[in-house]
Amino acid sequence: MSDSSQGSAQGERILVVGPSWVGDMVMAQSLFITLKTHDPDCVIDVMGPKWSAPMLDRMPQVRRAIVLETGHGETGLRTRWRLGRSLKGEYDRAIVLPRSLKSALVPFFAGIPRRVGFTGEQRYVVLTERRALDKAVLDQTVKRFVALGLPVEGTSDAIPEPHLQVDTARQQVLRQEHGLDRPLIAMMPGAEYGPAKQWPLAYFRQVAEAVIKRGYQVIVLGGPKDRDAGEAISQGLEGAINLCGQTTLTDAVDLLGACEQAVSNDSGLMHVAAAVGTHVQAIYGSSTPNYTPPLTAARDIHWLNLSCSPCFERTCPLGHTRCLNDLAPSQVIETLALD
Numbered sequence: 001m002s003d004s005s006q007g008s009a010q011g012e013r014i015l016v017v018g019p020s021w022v023g024d025m026v027m028a029q030s031l032f033i034t035l036k037t038h039d040p041d042c043v044i045d046v047m048g049p050k051w052s053a054p055m056l057d058r059m060p061q062v063r064r065a066i067v068l069e070t071g072h073g074e075t076g077l078r079t080r081w082r083l084g085r086s087l088k089g090e091y092d093r094a095i096v097l098p099r100s101l102k103s104a105l106v107p108f109f110a111g112i113p114r115r116v117g118f119t120g121e122q123r124y125v126v127l128t129e130r131r132a133l134d135k136a137v138l139d140q141t142v143k144r145f146v147a148l149g150l151p152v153e154g155t156s157d158a159i160p161e162p163h164l165q166v167d168t169a170r171q172q173v174l175r176q177e178h179g180l181d182r183p184l185i186a187m188m189p190g191a192e193y194g195p196a197k198q199w200p201l202a203y204f205r206q207v208a209e210a211v212i213k214r215g216y217q218v219i220v221l222g223g224p225k226d227r228d229a230g231e232a233i234s235q236g237l238e239g240a241i242n243l244c245g246q247t248t249l250t251d252a253v254d255l256l257g258a259c260e261q262a263v264s265n266d267s268g269l270m271h272v273a274a275a276v277g278t279h280v281q282a283i284y285g286s287s288t289p290n291y292t293p294p295l296t297a298a299r300d301i302h303w304l305n306l307s308c309s310p311c312f313e314r315t316c317p318l319g320h321t322r323c324l325n326d327l328a329p330s331q332v333i334e335t336l337a338l339d
Contacts, residue, residue, distance in 0.1 A: 011041030015066075015087070015112060017096040017103050018048035018056075021192070022249070022268025025052050026275050027142040027295065028097060029162035031149045032061035037160070038150075045091075047083075047106060054250045058164040068106070075102050084109025095148050096127065116148055141292050161295045162275040166257035167250070174255055178241055182217040185336075186256055186273065187233060188264035190226035190244070194314025196286035197265050199324050201232040206329040207263055207336075212239040214338045219243050219259070221252050221269055263332060270294055281332055285324040286311050300335045302327055 014035060018025055025048060032044050045064050046056050053065035068083065070076030080102065087110040094107030099120030107115045108126040116129040123130060131152065138144045142159055175181070189204050191197035208218045218237075220230035222244035230242035247255065252269060256262060257276040264270035264280060266287045273280050274294035282294050284303040288310035293301070303309075309323045316323075 011043055012039055012093060013043045013091045014045070015091040015094045015107060015110070016044060016046045017094065017098065017107065018046045018052060019097050020049055022051075022055070023271040023292065024097075024141060024145075024268075025055060026162050026164070026268070026271040027292075028145050029059050029061065029164070029275070030142050030160050030295065031095070031097075031145040032059060033160040033162075034146050035149045036061045051249060054248065055164070055253070058166075058250065058253060059162075060165065077102075077105070080105040081109050084111075087112075097145055097148065099133075101126065118144070118148070139290065142295060159295070162271070163277075164253050164272065164275040166276055167254050170251070171254040171258050174247075174251060175258060178219070178243065180217055180219065180241075180258070182215060182239075184255075184259040185211045185216045185218050186259040186262040186264075186278070187218055187220045188222060188262065188267055188269040188273070189220065189229040189233060190222040190269070191265040191267045192225075193267075193287075196311070196313050196316050196321060196324075197267070197284075199265055199283045199285070199327065201229055203327075203329040203332075204263065205233045205237070207332050208233055208237060208240050210329075210333045211336065211338060212237065216260075216338070217241065219255060221247065221255065261336060263336075266292060274299065281335060283324070283327065283332070285309070285321065285327075286313050286316070302332060302335070 018028055035042055043063050044061055045066055046062050047066040047068055050067050053067055056062045056065040070079050084106040091112045093114040094112040096104045096117035099118050101121040101123055104117055104123050104126040115127045117127045118133045119130045138147055146159055187204050189201055218240040220233050220242045224245035226244040230244035234240035234242040253272055256273045256278050259278050261279040262273040266284050270282055274296040279298040280294045281300050289301045289303055304323055304327055306323050
């Protein structure tokens with residue numbers, strides 16, 4: 001983001017240490033909106049992984065993204081120290097969304113006078129304000145993010161929905177590049193967390209076949225790791241296009257903004273689809289919509305709520321993955337209501 005969009009002299013300067021996952025970064029926009037609602041002149045910068053910078057550029061509340069050049073799970077102590085020292089004197093408050101010790105190091109090294117986060121990993125020195133996490137009250141990820149931006153007594157604020165800006169000019173270019181000339185349905189078969197969150201590919205294909213018969217085109221979206229999954233859904237199916245690994249994250253934002261509906265596992269792209277206003281068909285297996293729902297009213301939730309779920313495991317500990325295998329494609333097809 002350009003540094004030219006400065007807040008007034010009275011606006012608080014806030015550094016937010018963002019999460020490492022796509023879906024969580026989308027949900028963090030609810031915090032940014034809340035901060036701007038309480039102080040329209042505040043300046044918000046967000047520190048996050050390199051991939052997050054273009055997405056943060058689609059959030060008008062954020063002045064700029066600050067890239068932390070460390071790998072996922074890497075401490076990078078020297079890198080964090082250098083970045084922190086380079087930011088010295090620039091902020092009045094830091095809000096640290098992750099609960100790890102390392103996530104609070106940059107604000108600490110920067111000497112930001114007020115550093116707020118939840119208690120975790122013995123962060124007694126690096127945070128100046130450590131809040132207890134009441135999981136019964138803050139029962140969703142987005143509620144926890146928003147709560148850190150409010151006074152302790154103000155945690156009952158309504159949660160604003162994320163809203164990512166769509167580049168309509170780029171959207172048209174993408175439609176032309178990929179020959180997208182019919183109404184679109186997106187499918188997102190990936191889930192970085194693991195197979196216990198992934199609906200069977202054969203089920204996605206059955207849904208794709210059904211919507212194509214109704215005059216729609218299907219685009220399959222995901223990263224390079226999802227390319228084979230996209231191929232399993234689209235191969236030999238006229239009207240289905242596998243774009244997994246062929247688009248940037250912001251391309252996915254614009255393409256999802258062009259879709260009428262999106263069929264998705266509980267994944268980062270599910271939250272992206274919700275944030276651009278696309279109607280989401282959200283499929284849950286080992287996780288629960290009670291914890292990480294798509295933050296939109298335009299949604300249908302598909303969750304069997306079995307006695308063994310949510311287990312939050314990467315692979316099914318019982319070996320049957322019934323939470324997904326027993327969720328029939330016909331249920332999703334019927335809910336799409338395309339006739």
